[in-house]
Amino acid sequence: MIHITDGQTDQILDVITVSNIISDKHRQSLKDNLETFDFTTFSDKRFSQHLAKRNRIIIPGEDGELREFTIHETLKGLSRQSEVYASASYLELKKAKVIYPQTTNADSAEVHVSNTLSGTEWQPGNIAFNGVRTLTIENHTNPFAQLKRIASEFDLELRFRVEVSGSRVIGRYVDLVERVGRWRGREVTFGKDLVGIKRREKTDKIVTALLGLGPVREDGTRLEVFVEDKDALARWGRNGQHLIETYEPQSTDQNMTESRLRSLTENELEKRVKAALEYESNIADLEYVPGMENKKIRFGDTIKIKDTKFNPPLYLEARVHTQERSIVDQSNKKVTLGDFIEYTEEEVTAIWKSLQKQVAFKIGQSELADYTYTKTKIDDKDSAIYTDSTSYAYNQAQTAQSNAETYAYNRYENTKTTVENNAATWDKAGVFNADGTLNVDWLSGLLTDDQIASAGTWNAQGTYIDETGVYTGTILANQVIADNLSAISANLGTVTAGTLKAVTLEGVTGTFSGQLKTKNAIIGDGDGSKLNLQYTTGRYIRLEGNYPSDTVSELKIGDVTSATDTTLGQFDSLTLHTLDLTVGSSGDGYITAGTIYSDKLFANNGATIDGDIVSDGALLIGGSFTREYSSTRKLHENSTSDNNRHYFAPTDDNGNWNWGREFGYDWNLDTWYVDNALRVSASEILSANGYFRLRSKDGQHNGSIIINRATDEISFYQNGAFRHSFNPDGSKAGGSIDVDGQTLGMSPIDSPQILLEYVEFDVPITSEGTKIYLDPTYLKTVENFAAFPNNGKIVEKGIDYVVISGEGIADIRFIGERIGYAGAFYSDMNVDGEAAA
Secondary structure, three states: OEEEEOOOOOEEEEEEOHHHEEEEEEEEEOOOOOEEEEEEEEOOOHHHHHOOOOOEEEEEOOOOOEEEEEEEEEEEOOOOEEEEEEEEHHHHHHHOOOEOOEEOOOEEHHHHHHHHHOOOOOEEEEEOOOOEEOOEEOOOEOHHHHHHHHHHHOOOEEEEEEEEEOOEEEEEEEEEEOOOOOEEEEEEEEOOOEEEEEEEEOOOOOOOEEEEEOOOOOOOOOOEEEEEOHHHHHHHOEOOEOOEEEEOOOOOOOOOOHHHHHHHHHHHHHHHHHHOEEEEEEEEOHHHOOOOOOOOOOOOOEEEEEEOOOOOOEEEEEEEEEEEEOOOOOOEEEEEEEEEEEEOHHHHHHHHHHHHHHHHOOOOHHHHOOOOOOHHHHHHHHHHHHHHHHHHHHHHHHHHHHHHHHHHHHHHHHHHHHHHHHHHHHHOOOOEOOOOOEOHHHHHOOOOHHHHHOOOOOOOOOOEEEOOEEEOOOOOOOOOOOOOOOOOOOOOOOOOOOOOOOOOOOOOOOOOOOOOOOOOOOOOOOOOOOOOOOOOOOOOOOOOOOOOOOOOOOOOOOOOOOOOOOOOOOOOOOOOOOOOOOOOOOOOOOOOOOOOOOOOOOOOOOOOOOOOOOOOOOOOOOOOOEEEOOOOOEEEEEEEEEOOEEEEEEEOOOOOEOHHHOEEEEOOOOEEEEOOOOOOOOOOOOOOOOEEEEOOOOOOOOOOEEEEOOOOEEEEEEOOEEEEEEOOOOOEEEEEEEEOOEEEEEOOOOOOOOEEEEEEEEEEEEOOOEEEEOOHHHHOOEEEEEEEEOOOEEEEEOOOEEEEEOOEEEEEEEEEEEOOOOOOOOEEOOEOOEOOO
16 A cells, blocks of 8 residues: 655645555665665546655555655556656755765764754664764765765664654654664575576676775875785786775774774775675565465565575575565565675585584583583482472362361351241241131231221131231221222222222212313213213303314304304314305405415405415416506506517506516517516526527627527627637637638637647756656646757657756747647637528
8 A cells, every 4th residue: 555645744645555556666775775666556546646746655664664755757658557756755865955064073873863864854763872983074965975974984774764643754764773684594495485596797896905095184194004805816816916996985084093994994895895796586575475474584684595506506695785575466575685605515515514513422421510410419309399299289288178168167157047037937827827717926916906906807718918918808897097998899988088099980979079080081872961061151162172183073053143242253273174255235254364275265246355365276367467566556467469478567657558678478489578688596598409699789699699508609799700609618719710701710829729838947957868747737738749948959758758958947838739629720610500690
């Protein structure tokens, strides 16, 4: 997965999933501290727009760390694919600031790194301590070059990393470590995980000796040391003569000692000798094979390679100097090896035999005594172990037995106490003795003697008494006083109770002085049943309550006669299926209401409605109607035919119809006519092939605006021709020229072609050639382009770039044909192919 971040804010813009990565290559080089990431993806996805403008991308490393890169080149072709080239973001340190010539204090590597990164977006990370150094900076430089020098001065190696939290980068760190990578015990064997290997020997820059030159002292002298490699001399020398060069360490320490100069020169000679040989190998990454997770290889690691079929047989110990990998396909990894130690087969065999002898050598008794005991000591230790273990087992058994006895005793005592405390209660038989007689002793514990005597005669047959109450079939008593009395049946004279709750009352007579409350009352079961409800005033007969929607109510009364009391007969709402109102000739009849809802409203001799008419149906009026807005200004509808039109017209202040302001409908032409002006507040809808014409009052076409519904074009007509046209895709043709009886439109700049252009200003160019990429947005608007520099010449042209050779500064003009109009020359300005009439 690749994250795309904004080149200025570090905000994550989008994510490229693995399925959208066509190919990719992540390359790291230890030799020059360079790191790149190139990949191919689709150019028509949502994220494609962000793969430009020096935006950044973040990819996963091999161990969960994150690697950040800056996009510096994007190539888009006709295959809907984009090639993206990006370099490590730490290379931006080359442009972060300028470091001026100076001499530093004698500081540690951490202090030097901190000063170098001050004012940049990077900060010191893990910095190993390796003494202090004074650095003299003689020429202007940049932070990246200075970091490389600090690493060289302190014999350390650079490592860069970033940290991300949420949706943005929160830290960028520079580490200086003793060694990038390590020995993980990884051995690669041909036929197993060594897919292929190449041995490259480059001798054009080989040396067998170096003359090290120290910094120039104040007196003009300098140290000199001679360092040679006799093995290299034997291998590459000629007639015993060295291949020698001079070497000046990157240091201005005038007090450099001879030993320090010699050490630096020896290190440099070793690097140059090893650089003559280079091994390039393809290694199967077994790390992701189940059970072989420990077979990992990382950038900078030291590995061992064995290839007995190589000629001569190859036994190599080397370090991964360059690594190429894929973040999608991790099955194969390509590495270039350096810092190698090469062994011949004879050397390996000799080492193996030496190891065999050491393994076969017997360890002497004196050496053995350092690692073991005598038999007597062993016997004494065995006896002590036996005694200790026996004593420990016996103590543990005694403790377990004591714990068990204590637990059982406690449980038994609790149960015994409970039984003894309740034995007297459990021995009693209850309310009846075993022979069926009443257990007075038990009962006396619950009731007083007076309570027992007042019970009258007890019928023991079926009677049961316990602590919750008395249960019996019949109770004969003059009076029963109880908080709650539940009975199946009762023959009672007078019942006095606060609340009487019963299921059924049968044959009940008398007067209820209180209230009778019940959810349901069934009164009557035939024609003779009556229900009379009234107030003592006799004025109202009223039923109050809530009735379900399916209740059927029937009320039969005679003629309704209004009483003298006018307050009677008023209703907030009266709903009737039919209202037949007859008004005598002696007066008017009125129905006064806020709103009258009716299917039909009939008036035989005319009706006056003082209010609004609201109808969900049709409003049928046989003649014309008048709505008075004032005493003179009215709206009149003429239902007679005049020129096949029905129209409305207002009246003026004198009551005259103003037919110059009418609007109407002509059913023959299927057209609405509006005189004077029309204001539309909603969208106008045209028929499929219709026109919407706006023209001057005198009826001429000059000044007309035509909206062509078929093509959605808007055209302006003036002086007998259409002069401007605007298309829905954003293109337009303006101006015009008459050629051979045709009116031709040109682009807004009076060009016969539809061209788009822009200028790149102040572009620095060199004689070797400078590559200039066109603006990505501009490329989307043209099909092809031409470039015109005011300085230099074009030596190469691609689908989205040009290469200009020259010296100095150039302004470059790019001109391209509008996309969709390549080769177009003039435009036919007729609408639908017909000239305007």
